[in-house]
Amino acid sequence: MPADNHPDKHPSGAPWRNFYGRFKGKGLRPSQETYLNEDLARLSPGKVDWETNPERAPLALDALFGGRDVWLEIGFGGGEHMVHQAVQNPDVGLIGCEPYINGVAMLLGKIRDAGAGNLRVHPGDVRDMFDVLPTDSIARAFLLYPDPWPKKRHHRRRFVTPEHLEPLARVLRPGAIFRVATDIPDYVRQTLEQVPRHGFEWLAERPADWRTPWGDWISTRYEQKAFREGRTPHYLTFRKT
Incomplete structure (x- = not known):
């Protein structure tokens, strides 16, 4: 209690x-x-x-x-x-x-x-x-292959919700970069819907910008699992405004 x-x-x-x-x-x-x-x-x-x-x-x-x-x-x-x-x-x-x-x-x-x-x-x-x-203390943040919580009733448990994005936006300095990698299409949807609402700009200009890994990327065990299971990773880059 x-x-x-x-x-x-x-x-x-x-x-x-x-x-x-x-x-x-x-x-x-x-x-x-x-x-x-x-x-x-x-x-x-x-x-x-x-x-x-x-x-x-x-x-x-x-x-x-x-x-x-x-x-x-x-x-x-x-x-x-x-x-x-x-x-x-x-x-x-x-x-x-x-x-x-x-x-x-x-x-x-x-x-x-x-x-x-x-x-x-x-x-x-x-x-x-x-x-x-x-406040404004972090220059870059990474959210890489977060728990997808695939069931619709569990989507509120995902990181890309106001409970997490509001404090994230507070601690990131203006101009800070926020990177998100996921192989779940619906997580991409929710990320693109929610993150810009909390003071972030999506930096993609062409499909290659979210289909191609970042230049300093190292593939993780979770990404390798996605490849083995036939899922396509997405690499989303946002800037704190």
Whole structure:
């Protein structure tokens, strides 16, 4: 029961936010347990959770990344894209949010292998991260192969809804780039319908602009699954106005 019998509150004091994805899958390998125990706290972006930051004090991003531009990946899956971007862009700081702990463990292993030092990892809901990111603080955001929630009655669970897009628009600076990759046609429809309503301009001028991967793209495990199952990826680029 929520604290103080308040229907909109979590026992921690946080607003009640339904979460529909998975937090953990099959058992972790011993090496992955080691990554979580030894690396996760060190790679934390700061006090994000309500238990550690009930006042929702903003993160000090300049101190965290030395004044570099900051990029945000929303649901990084196994982490291959995030590590790729970190290695290719050492002058940028990256924050990744992923509540699925198996994916977090995979990312931590990739960070060790790559030796990248410009990443921070939040093993939780990006909505909590939105609470503590300063306004106009993020220069680029990625939403890559998000959970499609294919049933019509579940479309409100998708990321491309006002609950997520409003805080995303707040933390992205004017001119920031927002990239969305998906292989689900109806997700494309909802993205093109909803994202421009929240202060974004779709940058496509010709079909190749959404059919062709970005120049710095690395194909992820989710994209490879889409190819195997005969689905066509779409690469949508928006700019915060």
